[in-house]
Amino acid sequence: MVFDTEKFIPGQSVDCVIVGFDKEGLKILILRWKLVGLWGLPGGFVLKSEDLDKAATRVLNERVGISLPFLQQFHTFGKKDRRANETRFSHLSKMQVPQTFLDWFGQRFISTGYVSLVNLNDCDPKPDHLSDLIHWCPLHELPDLIYDHSSIVEGAIDFIRNQINYLPIGRRLLPEKFTMKELQQLYESILEKKLDRGNFQRKMLKLGIFIRHEKHLEGGAHKAPYLYSFDGDKYDALLKKGIGFAS
Amino acid sequence: MVFDTEKFIPGQSVDCVIVGFDKEGLKILILRWKLVGLWGLPGGFVLKSEDLDKAATRVLNERVGISLPFLQQFHTFGKKDRRANETRFSHLSKMQVPQTFLDWFGQRFISTGYVSLVNLNDCDPKPDHLSDLIHWCPLHELPDLIYDHSSIVEGAIDFIRNQINYLPIGRRLLPEKFTMKELQQLYESILEKKLDRGNFQRKMLKLGIFIRHEKHLEGGAHKAPYLYSFDGDKYDALLKKGIGFAS
Numbered sequence: 001m002v003f004d005t006e007k008f009i010p011g012q013s014v015d016c017v018i019v020g021f022d023k024e025g026l027k028i029l030i031l032r033w034k035l036v037g038l039w040g041l042p043g044g045f046v047l048k049s050e051d052l053d054k055a056a057t058r059v060l061n062e063r064v065g066i067s068l069p070f071l072q073q074f075h076t077f078g079k080k081d082r083r084a085n086e087t088r089f090s091h092l093s094k095m096q097v098p099q100t101f102l103d104w105f106g107q108r109f110i111s112t113g114y115v116s117l118v119n120l121n122d123c124d125p126k127p128d129h130l131s132d133l134i135h136w137c138p139l140h141e142l143p144d145l146i147y148d149h150s151s152i153v154e155g156a157i158d159f160i161r162n163q164i165n166y167l168p169i170g171r172r173l174l175p176e177k178f179t180m181k182e183l184q185q186l187y188e189s190i191l192e193k194k195l196d197r198g199n200f201q202r203k204m205l206k207l208g209i210f211i212r213h214e215k216h217l218e219g220g221a222h223k224a225p226y227l228y229s230f231d232g233d234k235y236d237a238l239l240k241k242g243i244g245f246a247s
Numbered sequence: 248m249v250f251d252t253e254k255f256i257p258g259q260s261v262d263c264v265i266v267g268f269d270k271e272g273l274k275i276l277i278l279r280w281k282l283v284g285l286w287g288l289p290g291g292f293v294l295k296s297e298d299l300d301k302a303a304t305r306v307l308n309e310r311v312g313i314s315l316p317f318l319q320q321f322h323t324f325g326k327k328d329r330r331a332n333e334t335r336f337s338h339l340s341k342m343q344v345p346q347t348f349l350d351w352f353g354q355r356f357i358s359t360g361y362v363s364l365v366n367l368n369d370c371d372p373k374p375d376h377l378s379d380l381i382h383w384c385p386l387h388e389l390p391d392l393i394y395d396h397s398s399i400v401e402g403a404i405d406f407i408r409n410q411i412n413y414l415p416i417g418r419r420l421l422p423e424k425f426t427m428k429e430l431q432q433l434y435e436s437i438l439e440k441k442l443d444r445g446n447f448q449r450k451m452l453k454l455g456i457f458i459r460h461e462k463h464l465e466g467g468a469h470k471a472p473y474l475y476s477f478d479g480d481k482y483d484a485l486l487k488k489g490i491g492f493a494s
Contacts, residue, residue: 052325078299165413
């Protein structure tokens with residue numbers, strides 16, 4: 001646990017909420033700190049020589065060994081006591097951690113949160129040298145996290161929930177060809193509620209971003225649903241334009 | 248221009264984008280710096296003893312003399328050269344400004360942006376002692392602003408445009424009783440495009456947050472539009488619930 005604190009901006013950190021999607025729902029990537037055995041998000045500090053957004057990408061890569069080019073900033077957490085209320089690190093002594101680090105970690109930090117929603121099966125995260133365990137934890141089974149990391153997770157989920165009202169979602173999360181039911185399950189995982197099937201399909205198809213393929217043959221042929229894929233160009237155009245009100 | 252830099256967190260600032268709405272459209276509140284004659288957003292620094300959100304409210308009040316309880320954080324601007332590229336302050340000498348301030352202003356700052364959309368006629372901002380002019384500037388007539396303040400304005404407008412897709416808007420912006428046409432004009436000002444009248448009214452009324460009153464009698468009675476007001480409880484409930492996808 002050696003790094004040159006002089007290279008970093010004092011008081012500024014980034015925290016990454018990596019939300020993994022699979023058939024079981026949403027899961028959050030968390031790390032367990034060595035020495036204290038406490039769980040937290042992959043986070044870190046901002047180099048004096050780098051942009052804030054760049055810091056998030058670098059920190060994520062250093063902490064869990066994955067590269068995500070689609071990290072989105074969603075909120076900055078700046079309550080003055082957001083770390084001061086955390087007492088579970090306080091028993092660490094100079095024996096275990098050098099004083100410069102105790103001082104560094106003891107200061108007030110304002111932390112900017114970044115989020116990415118990923119297909120859990122496309123990621124293979126590994127714990128770094130600060131951590132002894134890494135875990136994709138189901139959203140509603142999260143342990144007590146360090147500092148205000150539970151609020152940071154909550155903020156990230158709110159951000160994604162709001163965003164699906166004005167941007168398309170699903171590419172990189174679903175297989176290349178998927179059924180409307182699979183797409184609906186993705187939305188239901190994020191919104192945590194059941195959606196009306198007919199209503200959902202009608203709204204979705206109206207977006208005009210799908211290519212319809214052959215039927216997905218399983219069970220009785222008359223019940224077989226169509227397979228769809230995203231039309232890349234139209235999807236990109238809608239990402240730029242947004243699913244506007246009154247559009 | 249005297250303040251105790253010791254009281255503030257180094258490298259951390261807030262900038263406020265106050266978007267005023269009136270019949271002419273959207274206007275941005277900007278201040279002109281004394282000594283240099285450059286325009287910028289009302290911004291300032293974060294006390295070591297205060298929450299980041301609190302800093303935004305305080306700074307806005309100190310810089311332009313208005314109190315807005317509804318400031319919303321929308322993005323943190325952290326490019327490493329976001330202030331370094333600004334050379335128009337560099338001719339300031341120690342004669343004009345003490346060295347401690349030149350040093351303070353010369354450091355890298357990461358700035359968190361806050362936005363509020365207000366009824367321009369409800370606000371009476373005044374320039375502070377750092378500024379010699381204050382101006383509600385139409386969005387598309389903004390002068391060249393200091394630092395990355397133009398990007399900060401752009402980010403704020405994007406944020407509001409996205410937000411009206413999932414939250415109701417209009418209370419505090421429109422008179423207590425208003426016509427659907429006035430509400431539509433508000434949306435059109437924000438989206439900067441004409442909306443279809445029938446489609447707009449249908450979507451709006453479906454939200455179920457309006458109370459219908461008498462007709463607004465002007466011109467021929469057969470053409471008179473209804474007046475509406477917001478149903479406060481239902482408006483609040485929708486603010487919490489959101490105008491969800493597939494809702």
